[in-house]
Amino acid sequence: MVKILIALTICIPWLGALIVWWVGDRHEKLQHILAVAFSVLSGVTSVLLLLNSGIDTVTFFSLGDYFGDVSFVPNGLGVFLSTVATVIGSLAVIFSTNYMKGEASLGRYYGYVLFFIGSMVGLVLTNNILLMFVFWEFTALCSYALIAFHNDDPKAVAGGVKALLITSIGGVGL
Numbered sequence: 001m002v003k004i005l006i007a008l009t010i011c012i013p014w015l016g017a018l019i020v021w022w023v024g025d026r027h028e029k030l031q032h033i034l035a036v037a038f039s040v041l042s043g044v045t046s047v048l049l050l051l052n053s054g055i056d057t058v059t060f061f062s063l064g065d066y067f068g069d070v071s072f073v074p075n076g077l078g079v080f081l082s083t084v085a086t087v088i089g090s091l092a093v094i095f096s097t098n099y100m101k102g103e104a105s106l107g108r109y110y111g112y113v114l115f116f117i118g119s120m121v122g123l124v125l126t127n128n129i130l131l132m133f134v135f136w137e138f139t140a141l142c143s144y145a146l147i148a149f150h151n152d153d154p155k156a157v158a159g160g161v162k163a164l165l166i167t168s169i170g171g172v173g174l
Helices: 002-023 025-052 076-099 106-125 129-147 154-173
Strands: 058-062 069-072
Touching (some): 002 025, 002 076, 002 106, 025 106, 076 106, 106 129
Antiparallel strands (some): 058 069
């Protein structure tokens, strides 16, 4: 049960990111509905994970002796942070439905937000340093893309590049 909940909490927002992006701007209302649905569903699975968490390592598969296992530890702190990330992410998506109404490239925006949510969950639950680095870089790329969303504004692009550099330096330190 815990293994499935971990996979769902990470993969639901990622799947939602792909679907919302694929829907495109021709169906703005559908994008809003799908983005909210996938983010809230991820939050629900995270709360269920919180109720069923333990301290055992959950291994999905091995990457070999050199890279270790694709594994996660649903302990108290990780699952709590996962729940915080998904619930706050869901609230951000819900707020965005009004705030971003009428914006161009909503699929791209919601795609990055949902991909960020899934990556943050993976980051706080994994116990593999390689996966931690990968999830960290995913969150860094999503942060850059969201900050520089209005790519015709030089300040937004500069802010995105600054965030990407800072998080990349943090990733190297990781």
